[in-house]
Amino acid sequence: MVKVFVFIDALGWEQVEKYDFLRDLLPNRRKIEMQFGYSCTAIPTILTGKRPSEHGHLAFYDYAPEKSPFAKMRFLAPLLRPKSFWRRGRVRNQLSKLIKKLYGFTGYFQLYGVPIERLPKLDYCEKTDLFVPGGLAPVKNLADVWGEQGHRYLISNWRLPESENFRVAAEAFRKGEVDRAFVYSAAFDALQHDNVGRDVTLRPKVDKYAETVRGLHRALVEGGRPFELTVFSDHGMTPLRGTVDAPAALSAAGLVWGEDYASAIDSTMARFWWLDGAPGSSRPTAAEEKVKKAFEGFPGHWLTEEEMKYHGIWREDCKFGDAIFLADAGVQFIPSDMGVKPLNGMHGFDPADKDSCAAWLSTAPVPESVRRVCDYFSVMTEE
Secondary structure, X not given: OEEEEEEEOOOOHHHHHHOOOOOOOOXXXXXXXXXXXXXXXXXXXXXXXXXXXXXXXXXXXXXXXXXOOOHHHHOOHHHOOOHHHHOOHHHHHHHHHHHHHHHOOOXXXXXXXXXXXXXXXXXXXXXOOOOOOOOOOOOOOHHHHHHHOOOOEEEOOOOOOHHHHHHHHXXXXXXXXXXXXXXXXXXXXXXXXXXXXXXXXXXHHHHHHHHHXXXXXXXXXXXXXXXEEEEEOOOOOEEOOEEEOHHXXXXXXXXXXXXXXXXXXOOOEEEEEEOOOOOOOOOOOHHHHHHHHHOOOOOEEEOXXXXXXXXXXXXXXXXXXXXXXXXXXXXEXXXXXXXXXXXXXXXXXXXXXXXXXXXXXXXXXXXXXOOEHHHHHHHHHOO
16 A cells, blocks of 8 residues: 655645645545644644653754754854844845754755844754754654655655645556655745735645646556545635734843743744743743743733643753743744845744644544644554
8 A cells, every 4th residue: 555645834724725735646634633833733743743851952053052052153243244134034044044054954954034143052953954864853754654664765855946845756656666656846835925815826736736736646646556635735825904013022121031031932922931030940030031021912922831831832851941922823933043135924832722733634543633733643654
């Protein structure tokens, strides 16, 4: 039995239903609860079946001075003047490529809007290619398990255009060269960030995906072996409904980053580490009290320990932060460490929000156990 899994990033349940995506070809369908976080959280979860507390990937940057690979950049940061020049998108892209090459990172790397002077105290989670054998060590990933099972497998090269990955996969199916395949497409995510809700732009792309998946189906038929074909996603996309300015609120509170507190402010959540308290103390620090007061009135809430455990992001070592503030669905932190302008659409909100839900669509019945993104792995690796 050949088993093929097509991962279309951001093709959420709302889009699947709205555009009636491949209902005739893939009649077995289920709405799936998104993994808390972003694609950089969901992809390791899909590839391992583990949750962030186990595989260690919640967001790209964490406060970890003792583990930072960027320690030597403390000498470079003072030279990067004026700051406005180094905040430009194109400049940041080129600087990201240079840093990636100098440090030998094989995974996806991007500076986004992270202040250069803070890098020496930050760790980056995706230093290695997640999709290759050993890419998420010590946790085993899909390539590790399929290799151990002795399957001839294909896992798309995320660096290539999606059209090339689809072409390579179809050719392999026709020739009967693989037993398992993970075909990855990321382009719809970027399109939705800019065009969420714009049918005139999104519908042709969804129709193109439908045509492409039908082509993969024909190639599998031509290959002459029994097969199962599944399309799944990691999340949907939530339209922009407002913004909040966290840096301004923190500045007004008179706090100093790196002395009183540290933070990683993403598009939808703000994570904090308190630096002015005694280790192990359960009493709120002065910085914690000031930050929480500064955030009063912001649309969102501070995650409880119970919520973090439910979402699989609770860790005793507080790797992901001592406290996490999650914005309400549709509200973006602007500016943030991800950028200075809001996007028309964003994901990474509460997984229970309807626009966050992912989708599982298949020629085969959906196992009862498949309810969350972390459940995909068991289906992909069952013998």
